[in-house]
Amino acid sequence: xxxxxxxxxxxxxxxxxxxxxxxxxxxxxxxxxxxxxxxxxxxxxxxxxxxxxxxxxxxxxxxxxxxxxxxxxxxxxxxxxxxxxxxxxxxxxxxxxxxxxxxxxxxxxxxxxxxxxxxxxxxxxxxxxxxxxxxxxxxxxxxxxxxxxxxxxxxxxxxxxxxxxxxxxxxxxxxxxxxxxxxxxxxxxxxxxxxxxxxxxxxxxxxxxxxxxxxxxxxxxxxxxxxxxxxxxxxxxxxxxxxxxxxxxxxxxxxxxxxxxxxxxxxxxxxxxxxxxxxxxxxxxxxxxxxxxxxxxxxxxxxxxxxxxxxxxxxxxxxxxxxxxxxxxxxxxxxxxxxxxxxxxxxxxxxxxxxxxxxxxxxxxxxxxxxxxxxxxxxxxxxxxxxxxxxxxxxxxxxxxxxxxxxxxxxxxxxxxxxxxxxxxxxxxxxxxxxxxxxxxxxxxxxxxxxxxxxxxxxxxxxxxxxxxxxxxxxxxxxxxxxxxxxxxxxxxxxxxxxxxxxxxxxxxxxxxxxxxxxxxxxxxxxxxxxxxxxxxxxxxxxxxxxxxxxxxxxxxxxxxxxxxxxxxxxxxxxxxxxxxxxxxxx
Amino acid sequence: xxxxxxxxxxxxxxxxxxxxxxxxxxxxxxxxxxxxxxxxxxxxxxxxxxxxxxxxxxxxxxxxxxxxxxxxxxxxxxxxxxxxxxxxxxxxxxxxxxxxxxxxxxxxxxxxxxxxxxxxxxxxxxxxxxxxxxxxxxxxxxxxxxxxxxxxxxxxxxxxxxxxxxxxxxxxxxxx
Numbered sequence: 010x011x012x013x014x015x016x017x018x019x020x021x022x023x024x025x026x027x028x029x030x031x032x033x034x035x036x037x038x039x040x041x042x043x044x045x046x047x048x049x050x051x052x053x054x055x056x057x058x059x060x061x062x063x064x065x066x067x068x069x070x071x072x073x074x075x076x077x078x079x080x081x082x083x084x085x086x087x088x089x090x091x092x093x094x095x096x097x098x099x100x101x102x103x104x105x106x107x108x109x110x111x112x113x114x115x116x117x118x119x120x121x122x123x124x125x126x127x128x129x130x131x132x133x134x135x136x137x138x139x140x141x142x143x144x145x146x147x148x149x150x151x152x153x154x155x156x157x158x159x160x161x162x163x164x165x166x167x168x169x170x171x172x173x174x175x176x177x178x179x180x181x182x183x184x185x186x187x188x189x190x191x192x193x194x195x196x197x198x199x200x201x202x203x204x205x206x207x208x209x210x211x212x213x214x215x216x217x218x219x220x221x222x223x224x225x226x227x228x229x230x231x232x233x234x235x236x237x238x239x240x241x242x243x244x245x246x247x248x249x250x251x252x253x254x255x256x257x258x259x260x261x262x263x264x265x266x267x268x269x270x271x272x273x274x275x276x277x278x279x280x281x282x283x284x285x286x287x288x289x290x291x292x293x294x295x296x297x298x299x300x301x302x303x304x305x306x307x308x309x310x311x312x313x314x315x316x317x318x319x320x321x322x323x324x325x326x327x328x329x330x331x332x333x334x335x336x337x338x339x340x341x342x343x344x345x346x347x348x349x350x351x352x353x354x355x356x357x358x359x360x361x362x363x364x365x366x367x368x369x370x371x372x373x374x375x376x377x378x379x380x381x382x383x384x385x386x387x388x389x390x391x392x393x394x395x396x397x398x399x400x401x402x403x404x405x406x407x408x409x410x411x412x413x414x415x416x417x418x419x420x421x422x423x424x425x426x427x428x429x430x431x432x433x434x435x436x437x438x439x440x441x442x443x444x445x446x447x448x449x450x451x452x453x454x455x456x457x458x459x460x461x462x463x464x465x466x467x468x469x470x471x472x473x474x475x476x477x478x479x480x481x482x483x484x485x486x487x488x489x490x491x492x493x494x495x496x497x498x499x500x501x502x503x504x505x506x507x508x509x510x511x512x513x514x515x516x517x518x519x520x521x522x523x524x525x526x527x528x529x530x531x532x533x534x535x536x537x538x539x540x541x542x543x544x545x546x547x548x549x550x551x552x553x554x555x556x557x558x559x560x561x562x563x564x565x566x567x568x569x570x571x572x573x574x575x576x577x578x579x580x581x582x583x584x585x586x587x588x589x590x591x592x593x594x595x596x
Numbered sequence: 597x598x599x600x601x602x603x604x605x606x607x608x609x610x611x612x613x614x615x616x617x618x619x620x621x622x623x624x625x626x627x628x629x630x631x632x633x634x635x636x637x638x639x640x641x642x643x644x645x646x647x648x649x650x651x652x653x654x655x656x657x658x659x660x661x662x663x664x665x666x667x668x669x670x671x672x673x674x675x676x677x678x679x680x681x682x683x684x685x686x687x688x689x690x691x692x693x694x695x696x697x698x699x700x701x702x703x704x705x706x707x708x709x710x711x712x713x714x715x716x717x718x719x720x721x722x723x724x725x726x727x728x729x730x731x732x733x734x735x736x737x738x739x740x741x742x743x744x745x746x747x748x749x750x751x752x753x754x755x756x757x758x759x760x761x762x763x764x765x766x767x768x769x770x771x772x
Contacts, residue, residue: 154615159622163669164615183669216770217611217672341663 035208040170041066041201044134045074047177050209053105055096055466057081057089057459059116061109062149064136066201081466081495084487086113088459090120091485094129095463098446099421099471101254103130103184104463110137111149114195115156119453121191122160126450127275128252130189132180133157140168140197153195162190170203174210182212187220188339189252222340224355224363231351232310232334233367239308241376242268243299243331245291245320248275248449249313249338255357256280256442259312262361267372269380271299273314275449278439282418288380292320293584294431297391297593298383300584303328304591305379312336313357316346317450326589336360390595391581396436402575403551405432405504411558412474412502413438420472421446421464425457425481428510431580433476441471455484461499462491472500472562479505479531486537492567493541500561501538501569506576507531514579538569545569603632604658605682605755608647608665609639609672609763616670620647623664629653633686633752641764644672650753673766677757684755688733689715690724690740691747697722700743710736721746 038046044067048056058080060068071080083089086108093104104124108117114135124131138147154166163183165176173196180192236242250259256279263270263280269288272279280287289296291303303309309331314320321327324346335342335349336357343352353360395406409432412420418438424430424447439445446464448456461475482503492499509527516524538545544566548557554572561568582593610616617636624631632650639646651658658676665674694717696703707714712726726736733750 155618158615158619159626166614214770215669216767218669339667341660341667343663345660345663 035206037204038207039066039070039201040173040196040203040205041070043170043173043205043207044177044196044201045070045078046207047174047209048105049074049077050211051103051177051181053078053103055079055081056105056107057083057092057096057463058107059083059086059089059109059113061113061136063110063138063198064107064113064134066198067107067134067136067196080107081462081491083459084490085485086116087119087455088462088485088488088491090117090124090131090133091453091456091459092463092466092491093131093133094120094124094127094456095423095446095460096467097124097129097131097463098460099443099464099473100467101252101443102467103132103181105132105134107134108136109149110135110153111151113149114153115151117193118156118160119451121157121193123448123451123453123456124191125160125162127448128189128248129191130184131191132184133191133193135193135195136201137166137195137197139199141199143197153193157193160191161193164193164195166195166197167200168197170200170205173200174208175212178210178212179215183215183218187218221338221356222354224353224360226363228351228353229360229363230367232336232353233364235308235332235334235351236266236268236310237367237369241306242266242308242310242373243302243306244268244270244310244312245273245299245303245314246270246276246279246312247273247314249336249357250276250279251442253313253338253357255313255361258358258361258365260284262365262368265365265370266368267370267377268310269299269302269373269377271296273317273320273449274434274447275445276314277434277445278442281440282438283440289384290435291590292317293322293586294435294580294582296384296435297387297582297595298380300582300590300593301383302379304330304589306331308332308334310334310336311347312361313338315342318346321346322584322588322590322592326591387582387595395432400575402578403548403554403572404578405429405574406436407551408502408504408554408558408572408574409433409436409476411554415558415562416472416474420444420474421468423447423457423461423464423473423475425475425477426452426454427478427481428506428514428578428580429476429478429504431511432504454481457481458485458501459488459491461501462488462495462497465497465499466495474500474502476502476504478510479503479507479529479534480509482534489538489541489543493543496566498565498567500564501567502561503534503569503571504574505531505534505571506574506578508576510578511580513577517577517579518585534571535569543567543569545571547571547573549573599654599656601652601654603650603652603679604655605677605679605684605753606647606649606651606658606662606665606674607677607755607757607761608649608674609641609761610645610647611670611672612643612645613670616668617647619668620649620665620671623661624651627657627661629657629661635752635754637754639763641767644763644767648752648754673761673763675757675761677755681759682755682757684729684753685727686730686733686751686753687725687727688737688748688750690726690736690745691721692724692740692743692745694718694720694722696743703740703743706736706739710739712736
C-alpha cells in the first residue's frame with residue numbers, strides 16, 4: 010500500500026461535478042448530512058478529526074461520503090488542529106478539524122490559539138450536547154463557545170439544522186478572507202439529526218465585517234516619497250506577503266528599489282533564501298546584520314508583519330532613528346507596538362502593485378555593503394561553526410545544511426518550537442514560497458509532527474521534512490499512529506540533545522546553569538517509530554549523517570531519523586529578552 | 597502625558613448576537629482593564645445593538661482597544677469619546693422606608709431639590725428614581741444614606757455623541 014493509492018488522493022473530477030450540480034437546488038436532508046455537503050461545497054477534500062458521542066451523526070455521514078471527502082483520524086484532537094494548520098499553511102486553503110463535545114472540543118484549543126496568533130485559516134467543527142441539555146452539566150458538555158471566544162476570529166453555536174448552510178458558508182468566508190484566522194462552529198446533536206430543506210450559497214460578504222480596508226492613494230504617495238528619498242531604507246516583511254499571495258509584487262518592489270530586505274520567522278520563504286536582496290531574519294535569533302542595522306536605517310518599511318516583541322526587542326530603543334512605513338491589512342495592528350509615520354492599509358498584493366510605479370530605481374550599494382560586512386562577522390563567529398563544525402559533536406546546523414543539499418532547497422520544512430526551530434529557520438534554504446511551516450506566535454511545542462502530516466497531504470508532490478526537538482516530539486508523538494495508518498510519507502528528523510534545549514540555554518545564560526527540569530531521559534525513539542512500522546534510523550557520528558539523510562530523502566515512505574546532537578550547544582546570535590536589537594550577542 | 601488616565605466612553609454598534617458581550621468584555625479582561633460601567637441596548641437602527649462602555653485608561657490604550665473591538669466580525673463600528681464629546685446620563689433607584697417620608701421632612705426637600713421622581717409608594721417603602729450625572733447621583737446617595745436606604749441600584753452610563761456616527765450610511769453602503 011502506498012500513499013498515492015490512499016483514499017484522499019482519489020478525489021476525481023466526476024465527484025466534483027456531481028457536487029456542483031446540487032448547488033442552488035433544495036433537498037430535504039438531515040443537519041449532519043448538510044454539514045458534510047457544506048464542506049464539499051467549500052471544496053474541502055481532507056479534514057482531520059476524532060469522533061465521539063456528540064459528533065457521531067456527522068461521522069456517520071462522513072462514512073457515507075468517504076469517496077468524496079477524506080477524514081483523517083488523528084490520535085488526539087490537538088493533532089487534528091495542527092494537521093489542519095499544516096494543510097492550510099502549505100496550500101493557502103482553509104484547514105478543517107472536527108471533534109466531539111467536551112474534552113474533544115477543549116483539546117482543539119491549543120491549535121486554535123496557534124492559528125489565531127499566526128493568522129491561519131481554519132474551520133473547526135465541534136459536536137455539542139442536545140440543545141435541551143445546554144447548561145445542565147450534561148455528559149461531555151462544555152461551553153466551547155465561551156472557551157474559544159478569545160482565540161477565534163469568529164465562533165457560533167448552531168441549535169437548528171436550518172442555520173447550518175448559512176453559518177458554514179460564513180465560517181469559511183471569515184476564516185479565509187482579510188487577515189485569516191480560525192473559526193469554530195459548535196453544533197448541537199439535535200440540530201445534526203433534524204431534517205430541513207438544504208440549499209447552499211457561498212458567503213460573499215458580512216455587513217459588519219470589512220476584511221480588506223480600502224487603499225488610500227495619499228498613503229501610497231506618502232510612502233513612495235519616503236522610500237524614494239531614503240538613503241538607508243530597510244524592508245522587514247512578514248507572513249502578510251504569503252497570505253496575501255503577494256510574492257511577485259513584493260519581489261518587483263524590492264528589485265526595483267534595491268532595498269535590503271529581512272524577514273520575520275513567518276515571512277520566511279516568501280522569496281528564495283538565495284535572493285541577493287534577502288538579508289536574513291530579524292528577531293531574537295535572527296541574523297546579525299538586519300538586527301543591528303534596524304537601528305541604523307533611515308526608513309523602515311514593514312510589510313505584512315506585526316512588530317512582535319520577539320522581533321523588536323526593547324521597543325524604547327527600536328528603530329527610533331527611522332521613519333516607519335507599515336503596509337498592513339489589519340488596522341488594529343497599526344501603531345499597536347510601533348508608532349508609524351505612514352500606514353498603508355490594504356492587502357499587500359494591491360498596495361505593492363500600486364506603489365511600484367511610483368518608486369525610483371536604486372541599488373543602495375554602500376548600504377548593502379554594511380549588511381555584507383556584518384554578515385561576514387556573523388559567518389566567522391557563528392554560521393561557520395554551526396554549518397561546518399570541526400568539534401566532535403554533531404550540530405543542529407550541519408543537519409540542516411545536509412538536508413538543504415540533498416533536497417536542493419525544494420523541501421517544505423516544518424519545525425517545532427525551540428533551539429532546533431531557530432536553527433531550522435536560520436539555515437533552511439527555501440526556493441519556494443509557503444515552505445516554512447512553524448508555530449511562530451504561540452510557540453506551540455508538539456506542532457510539527459501533526460502539521461507535517463497536514464502539509465504533506467495538502468501538497469503530496471512536495472518533500473515535507475519535519476524538524477523536531479526531543480521535547481516537542483514527545484508532546485504529539487502519538488501522531489506516528491496517524492502516519493502509520495494513512496501511510497503519509499513525511500520525513501521526521503528529531504534533533505536529540507536530551508534537553509529542553511532552549512530553556513536550558515536560558516538557564517545557562519540567565520539562571521547560573523541551574524538546569525531545573527530541562528534534562529530529559531529519553532526513550533528509544535527508533536524503537537518507537539519501528540513500533541509503528543515506520544522506517545527509522547539513528548545517527549550519532551558525523552560520517553554517517555550524509556548517508557542517513559540521503560536514505561531518508563530517497564525513501565518513498567514515511568521515515569524517522571534521530572540525530573544525536575551536542576547536548577549543550579546554544580543558538581546564537583541572540584537578543585537577550587528585553588534588550589535592544591542592536592545589542593544582539595554573537596556568543 | 598501619554599500615560600495619564602482619562603475617562604472614555606466607548607460606543608459600539610453591533611449585530612445582536614449571543615456571545616458578543618463575552619467577546620467584547622474579553623478584550624478588556626485580557627488587558628487587565630476594569631470596566632467602570634457597561635450598558636447594552638437597541639440603537640437607533642433596527643436590528644443593531646449598541647454597547648456603551650465606560651473605562652478609565654490612557655488615550656493611547658483606548659485607541660488600541662477600540663481597534664481590537666472594531667476588528668471583531670460582528671462589530672459594525674466602534675468609537676471612543678472624551679467626556680466633553682458626549683451627552684451622558686446615568687439612572688438609579690432607591691428603595692426607602694415609607695415612614696421616613698413623614699417622619700423626616702428633610703427627605704421631601706431632598707427629593708424636590710434633586711429632581712428625583714417617586715416611582716411608587718406603599719405602606720412599607722417608596723421607590724425613588726433619579727437620572728443625571730454621576731456626581732448628582734453620588735450627592736443624592738450621600739444625602740439619603742443618612743436616613744437609611746433599603747436598596748440602591750444604579751445603571752451604567754448611557755451616552756449620545758455630539759458628533760454624528762455614520763452607522764446608517766455604512767450599512768446602506770453594504771446593501772448597495
